[in-house]
Amino acid sequence: MQAxxxxxxxxxxxxxxxxxxxxxxxxxxETPAFMPVGTAGAVKAMxxxxxAECGAEIxxxxxxxxxxxxxxxxxxxxxxxxxxxxxxxxxxxxxxxFQVFSLGALRKITEEGVAxxxxxxxxxxxxxxxxxxxxxxxLGADIIMAFDECAPYPADxxxxxxxxxxxxxxxxxxxxFHKNTETQSLFGIMQGGVYADLRMRSANEITETDLPGxxxxxxxxxxxxxxxxxxxxxxxxxxxxxxxxxxxxxxxPDCLFEGxxxxxxxxxxxxPTRVARNGRALTSQGNINIKNAxxxxxxxxxxxxxxxxxxxxxxxxxxxxLFKSGEMLSSMLLTAHNLAFLQKLMRGMRLAIEEDRFAEYxxxxxxxxxx
Numbered sequence: 001m002q003a004x005x006x007x008x009x010x011x012x013x014x015x016x017x018x019x020x021x022x023x024x025x026x027x028x029x030e031t032p033a034f035m036p037v038g039t040a041g042a043v044k045a046m047x048x049x050x051x052a053e054c055g056a057e058i059x060x061x062x063x064x065x066x067x068x069x070x071x072x073x074x075x076x077x078x079x080x081x082x083x084x085x086x087x088x089x090x091x092x093x094x095x096x097x098f099q100v101f102s103l104g105a106l107r108k109i110t111e112e113g114v115a116x117x118x119x120x121x122x123x124x125x126x127x128x129x130x131x132x133x134x135x136x137x138x139l140g141a142d143i144i145m146a147f148d149e150c151a152p153y154p155a156d157x158x159x160x161x162x163x164x165x166x167x168x169x170x171x172x173x174x175x176x177f178h179k180n181t182e183t184q185s186l187f188g189i190m191q192g193g194v195y196a197d198l199r200m201r202s203a204n205e206i207t208e209t210d211l212p213g214x215x216x217x218x219x220x221x222x223x224x225x226x227x228x229x230x231x232x233x234x235x236x237x238x239x240x241x242x243x244x245x246x247x248x249x250x251x252x253p254d255c256l257f258e259g260x261x262x263x264x265x266x267x268x269x270x271x272p273t274r275v276a277r278n279g280r281a282l283t284s285q286g287n288i289n290i291k292n293a294x295x296x297x298x299x300x301x302x303x304x305x306x307x308x309x310x311x312x313x314x315x316x317x318x319x320x321x322l323f324k325s326g327e328m329l330s331s332m333l334l335t336a337h338n339l340a341f342l343q344k345l346m347r348g349m350r351l352a353i354e355e356d357r358f359a360e361y362x363x364x365x366x367x368x369x370x371x
Contacts, residue, residue, distance in 0.1 A: 001181070001182055002181055002182075002185050003024065003025055003142060003181065003182055003184050003185045004022060004023065004024050004025075004142060004143055004185035004213065004244075005022075005023045005212065006020055006022055006023075006031075006213065006242065006244045007020055007021040007022075007023065008242060009021060010353060012353050012356065012358050015261050015358065015359065016236060016237075016261060016262045016263035017260050017262075017353050018032075018263055018265065018353065019031070019032075019353040019354055020244065020265055022058075022090070022244055022265075022266075024058070024090040024142040024143070024185075025090075025142050025183055026082060026088065026090045026091070026142055027088075027089050027090055028057070029058045029090055030057065030347075030350055031244065031265040031266060031350070032266070032349055032350065032353075033058060033266055033267070034056075034251060034256065034267045034268070034342050034343065034345075034346050035056070035058050035092060035267065035268040036051055036056050036059050036060070036272070036273065036339055037059070037060045037062075037268055037273065038051075038059045038060065038061050038085065038087075039061070039062045039270070040061075040062065041061055041066060041075070041081060041085045042085060043059060043335075044273050044277065044331070045273065045276070045277065045328070045331040045335040045336075046332070046336065048087045050336055051087075051339065052087075052088070052089060053309075054308070054336065054339045055340065055344070055346075055347065056089070056343060057089050057090060058092060058142075058143075059089070059090075059091055059092075060091070060092045060093070060094060060268045061085070061091055061092075061093050061094075061139070062094055062099065063093050063095055063096035063132060063135050063139065063145075064096035064099035064100060064127070065099070066081075066093075066135070066139055067096065067125075067127075067135045068118050068120055068125075069120060072135045073138060075138065075139050075140075076138040076140065080138075080139060080140025080141075081093070081139050081140055090143070091140075091141040091142055092143040092144075092145070092268070093136050093139050093141040093144050093145065094145050095132045095136070095144075095145040095146060095147040095148065095174075095189075096127055096132055096147070097114075097127075097132070097147050097148050097149060098150045098248075098249070100114045100116050100127050101114070101149055101150055103116050103117070103119065109149065109166075111169075112126070112128055113126055113127050113128030113129065114126070114127050114128075127147070128147070128173075129146070129147040129170040129171075129173040129174045129177065130173060130174075130177045132146075132147035132174070133147070133174050133178050133186075137178070137179070137180050137184065140183070140184070141184060142184060142185065143184070143185050143186075144178070144184050144185070144186050144187070145187055145189060146167075146170065146171045146174040146175075146186060146187065146188050146189055147174055148167040148170060148171070148189040148191060148217060149163045149166060149170075149191070150191070150217055150218055150221065151163045151164075151193055151221075152221060152222070153193065153194065153218075153221045153222040153223045154223075155193055157193075157198075160191070160192060160195060160198055161198060164192055164193075164198055164201065164202050167189065167191050167202070168205040168206065171188050171189070171205075172209065174186060175209050175211070185211075185212040186211055186212070187212065187213040187214060187215050187244075188207075188209055188214050188215070189206070189214070189215045189248070190214060190215065190216050190217060190218075190235060190238075190239070191217055191218045192218065192231075192235075193218055194227055194230075194231055196231070196234045199231060199234050199238070200234070200238060203235065203238035203239060204238070207240060211243075212243060213243050213244040214239045214240070214243060214245060214246070215245075215246040215247070216231075216232070216235050216236070216239075216245065216246070216247050216248065216264075217248045219231055219232070219247065219248075219249075219250070220247075220248075220249045220250045220255070220269075221249070225254075225255065229258050229262070232247070233262055236263040236264065244266055245263060245264050245265050245266070246264070246265065246266035246267070246268075247259050247264045247266070249268065249269055250267050250268075250269055251267055251268065251269020251271040251272060251342065252269070252271055253282060253365070255267075256345065256346070257362050260349050260353075261358065261362065272335070272338035272339055273339070275287075275338065276331055276334035276335040276337075277331045277334075279291045279323045279334070280334070281302055281303070281319075281334055281337055281338060281341075282337075282338045282341045282342065283302060283305075284303055284304075284305040284341075284368045284369075285303070285304075285305075285369060286369045288302065288316075290316070290319050290320050290323050290330075290334065291320065291323060295316040295317060295319075295320045296317060296320060297317055298315065298317050298320075299315040299316070299317050300315060301314075301315065301316070302314070302316055302319060303337070305368070306337065306340070306341060308336065308337055308340035308341065308344075309336060309340070310333045310340070311337065314333060345365075348361055
């Protein structure tokens with residue numbers, strides 16, 4: 001018996017969009033869904049209760065960061081991530097692979113795994129498929145990810161081929177090592193860069209493992225968006241229809257629409273929280289830079305079409321003042337709005353799919369950007 005199961009509720013009459021429901025040990029996740037990122041066991045500038053209030057039913061936490069600090073055994077003894085961070089709903093942990101491979105000169109890849117130096121104190125570590133699963137088992141997330149190599153863009157074909165083959169071998173090791181199948185579900189990750197035939201090869205290899213869900217990795221790593229969409233059109237149909245499909249590292253509104261339209265069920269990204277800390281807000285009329293001088297005496301809401309707590313209670317002028325003054329409340333309020341905005345967008349997509357008007361909903365959103 002698997003911990004997580006997927007219920008496909010409805011497919012759009014046109015295009016690949018689909019409405020589903022992810023059943024986890026910590027509640028139901030309505031899909032398509034956007035997962036806020038809590039890298040170190042916290043969504044930056046937000047209380048867990050606020051994250052739930054904005055509509056998030058699942059969050060992502062980072063294996064690499066939690067392993068280095070405070071250590072997975074401390075988290076385990078605190079009741080796992082759910083108890084440690086006081087989050088009652090579902091959690092997904094990434095494998096740590098993306099962070100390890102991002103270390104550049106600080107890491108070395110072998111068949112065993114990746115030897116690396118900590119970005120915190122320079123200490124030496126080895127992250128293997130087995131170690132990644134061991135850490136994630138201790139963290140206790142509902143969904144855990146296989147250890148893979150997220151190849152860079154651009155990369156030549158031979159590099160991608162070798163990387164893909166190693167990722168497949170590592171996936172089998174992850175599955176063999178993972179024992180907590182009744183409380184944690186392991187998802188595999190498709191790789192293949194921007195080569196359609198390699199994406200097909202990866203899909204064939206990872207689906208042989210018959211896991212509860214599959215992710216598409218190695219996209220949104222610097223390639224043009226048009227190329228990412230092209231790869232999605234190749235990749236998504238290769239994954240089982242009755243299992244969830246997760247596009248890793250994507251969270252801008254346009255990419256969410258395009259991903260959902262092509263059949264993606266789950267997304268995650270640091271974008272809404274990161275840009276908030278830099279004074280940017282996502283709105284129905286496009287991105288707003290709160291530092292702009294034109295907002296100095298603008299006492300209207302951040303987004304006239306948003307009913308979140310921030311838009312109901314604070315003006316553009318006040319938000320600009322907070323940011324210019326270096327007040328931490330600026331990050332808190334802009335983050336709260338950005339997450340609420342994306343959750344509302346996803347709710348709208350789900351309803352639109354149910355009512356067979358996804359294309360109209362998407363077109364209305366883009367029209368609002370041009371208004």
